[in-house]
Amino acid sequence: MKKPIEFYFDFVSPYAYIASEWVEALAARHARTVNWHAILLGATFQAAELKSPVSHPLKREYSLRDFQRSARFEGVPYVMPEAFLVSSMLAARVFWWLNDSRGPAAASAWARAGLRARFTRRVAIDDPVALKALAEEVGLDVAQAEAAWGDPQWKARLKRANDEAIAAGVFGSPFFLLDGEPFWGNDRKAQIERWLSQGPF
Amino acid sequence: MKKPIEFYFDFVSPYAYIASEWVEALAARHARTVNWHAILLGATFQAAELKSPVSHPLKREYSLRDFQRSARFEGVPYVMPEAFLVSSMLAARVFWWLNDSRGPAAASAWARAGLRARFTRRVAIDDPVALKALAEEVGLDVAQAEAAWGDPQWKARLKRANDEAIAAGVFGSPFFLLDGEPFWGNDRKAQIERWLSQGPF
Numbered sequence: 353m354k355k356p357i358e359f360y361f362d363f364v365s366p367y368a369y370i371a372s373e374w375v376e377a378l379a380a381r382h383a384r385t386v387n388w389h390a391i392l393l394g395a396t397f398q399a400a401e402l403k404s405p406v407s408h409p410l411k412r413e414y415s416l417r418d419f420q421r422s423a424r425f426e427g428v429p430y431v432m433p434e435a436f437l438v439s440s441m442l443a444a445r446v447f448w449w450l451n452d453s454r455g456p457a458a459a460s461a462w463a464r465a466g467l468r469a470r471f472t473r474r475v476a477i478d479d480p481v482a483l484k485a486l487a488e489e490v491g492l493d494v495a496q497a498e499a500a501w502g503d504p505q506w507k508a509r510l511k512r513a514n515d516e517a518i519a520a521g522v523f524g525s526p527f528f529l530l531d532g533e534p535f536w537g538n539d540r541k542a543q544i545e546r547w548l549s550q551g552p553f
Numbered sequence: 554m555k556k557p558i559e560f561y562f563d564f565v566s567p568y569a570y571i572a573s574e575w576v577e578a579l580a581a582r583h584a585r586t587v588n589w590h591a592i593l594l595g596a597t598f599q600a601a602e603l604k605s606p607v608s609h610p611l612k613r614e615y616s617l618r619d620f621q622r623s624a625r626f627e628g629v630p631y632v633m634p635e636a637f638l639v640s641s642m643l644a645a646r647v648f649w650w651l652n653d654s655r656g657p658a659a660a661s662a663w664a665r666a667g668l669r670a671r672f673t674r675r676v677a678i679d680d681p682v683a684l685k686a687l688a689e690e691v692g693l694d695v696a697q698a699e700a701a702w703g704d705p706q707w708k709a710r711l712k713r714a715n716d717e718a719i720a721a722g723v724f725g726s727p728f729f730l731l732d733g734e735p736f737w738g739n740d741r742k743a744q745i746e747r748w749l750s751q752g753p754f
Binding site: 396399400401402408409410411413414417418421422424425518521522523524534536537539540542543546553 | 597600601602603609610611612614615618619622623625626719722723724725735737738740741743744747754
């Protein structure tokens with residue numbers, strides 16, 4: 353039995369959004385499944401002493417352009433969000449609540465809905481009101497979702513996910529572990545595809 | 554007449570080395586030429602408030618692995634250099650001396666020789682003795698090369714190249730400007746190829 357692709361993402365990451373649109377289909381073509389892991393870039397950036405690409409002069413302007421171009425390159429719709437440096441903490445806690453109580457399929461459906469909402473409809477993923485509206489839209493119990501994101505159990509679960517990701521070497525989003533091999537970035541798609549087709553190269 | 558591809562590189566950059574092995578052939582297939590620009594990442598990093606990928610925890614280990622894997626992916630030989638955080642100042646001044654006094658072909662031949670020496674034979678590009686040996690090997694007048702890298706004229710020429718690159722938005726290596734469109738990284742090869750084939754996308 354082939355190992356699943358471990359897929360780490362932050363709801364605020366444009367490149368994770370793009371990758372989230374191809375990772376399941378690519379995995380399926382190679383008889384693999386995908387384990388989704390919601391993480392916070394704030395935690396991995398701290399561990400790796402990094403900042404967001406949009407926090408750097410010159411790189412900011414390039415990145416805003418490249419997010420859109422890379423989405424077009426993959427044929428994925430993209431609308432620039434209103435803000436980049438926002439926290440996906442609440443959305444990520446809902447992810448882990450769903451993952452552990454309803455199963456991975458419910459969690460990854462929430463992940464895809466959240467990423468699409470942020471990057472195609474400018475939904476403010478950090479805003480509790482917008483997040484409740486999104487939860488309702490995708491058929492979650494809104495009161496339960498809100499309770500989950502305030503619950504110490506799911507705060508701790510997200511913290512554990514971040515700690516485990518960092519321990520596994522994850523420092524960015526999207527990040528993939530494939531048979532233990534690390535791949536960082538939407539732009540490693542071709543290398544991942546070769547690995548899936550031919551094995552280690 | 555189609556515009557040349559503006560190709561910015563630092564002699565110490567592994568991804569620039571990999572890209573230097575495909576950029577000419579790719580350009581030629583699309584009836585383009587390549588304008589090579591030797592720059593110093595030290596200057597662009599300062600402008601963009603960045604550090605080398607190997608200076609960050611977690612990212613360092615990944616990058617050392619990814620340099621090699623990305624070279625294998627492109628079918629390019631790669632031997633890890635002894636050190637990453639070294640200065641290519643002398644080699645870059647020789648580049649601009651050759652560019653302005655012998656022409657771009659002499660400069661790009663030096664660039665390719667320097668990159669290959671560093672990344673396939675562990676030649677210490679920052680060491681004057683090793684650099685003189687390399688100059689001799691590729692048929693340059695060694696005394697002239699040494700005089701050039703100590704000459705204020707070529708110091709100033711390199712500084713101007715860095716300033717112009719930064720003014721054009723360059724913050725890393727390799728960096729490409731293609732019809733004014735910026736592409737950063739060896740991993741933008743597929744996007745560059747699409748642009749060359751189909752124009753803007």
